[in-house]
Amino acid sequence: MTHVALIDDHESVRLGLEAACARIGDMEVAFSGNTVTEYLDWRALSREAPADVVVLDLTLGDGTTVTENVVRLVRDGSSVIIHSVADRPAAVREALAAGAAGVVSKSSPIGDVIAAVGTVARGEPLNNVEWASAVEGDRDFADAQLAAREREVLRLYAAGLPLKAVADRLGIAYSTAKENITRIRVKYVEVGRPAPTKIDLLHRAVEDGLIDEPASDSGDIARGR
Template sequence: MTRVALIDDHESVRLGLEAACTRSGGMTVVFSGETVSAYLDWRAFANAAPADVVVLDLTLGDGATVTENVTRLVADGSPVIIHSVADRPGAVREALVSGAAGVVSKASRTGEVVDAIATVARGDSLDNVEWASAIDGDRDFADAQLSARERDVLRLYAAGLPLKAVADRLGIAYSTAKENITRVRVKYVGVGRSASTKIDLLRRAMEDGLVAEGGRSVR
């Protein structure tokens, strides 16, 4: 039996996938929950082995970034399938770069998701040519290669904090926060992504998974 973990903050999605996995006859859902932290806590408490495959929503309500989520799961020993809508190529790119085994659209039939789980459980690769082509051909989502500090500053600034509050929150000088935002703007412009206004920066941060839909900081 393939041991599957489902991590999605929409219960209806999890219930549908759990039913499909059960119907397949070759899978058992060992965990169904809303966050990666909850899954890892369950593993530690139950002294359970890593799931054979983790099906992970691209954006979760706890604010963790896709990079953080995928990296933690892969480091824990499970291959990860991203189960996502197809409207965030930047975040999908980030997930694949972080080590996700592939992506399955939420528009897919549950049977297709089950087939993808079986494929990854066998150690085979998913056919993500269509996703890869869409991502690589979209200049709007070119990687600006922000540093960790620049990402932290952008995350808070784009979420609505003034630069002084950003500096206080991160324990850095105001001038340092201002310099980081300037570098962020330069880097985004350098890869063809507009960043002249705070609204532009909010859009870039949302595209790159640093800020959730609606402008809420993900950390």
């Protein structure tokens, strides 16, 4: 069962997505509301696990920025899809740089939105037309792209967890986590940013905004590669 949260300050949009999700046997809307703060407050009170995928409007009416919202949701443990009119490519790039897994236009058929949720929930990259339009002409940003699952693995591994602990945390096999790290290293080599050691991966994760710059010495991380 894929658990979905819908965050949009347009109730009609949420109701349409709720109805579409209800028609899918393996998809459930766990939360529907206006702001990220509402969602996180609900999580704290209900003690429910983070949604697998959060479908997030690009601009909410509470004055928050898209970077702020995406970062809070990703750190909470969810993958994020931006559901936007997609006429603000700079803002969409900002959301993707903050860690969003992809973008789907509000003009897309609702079936495409549901399919995108399933794609991201499986940890697969959402490299659709909207994503391509957002990063067109911004090669430095495009080169930094990792699949949603790869970002999750890198975020935990670069933060200092042993690879087995990363696998346990994400509920995947150790061999799968190891394959993800291998693919991540290959991707960084291909864009001229090699990361042969764990400390190098830490630097890449910081550069790409997946984790904050650690305040303490990174020697322990380097020894845990």
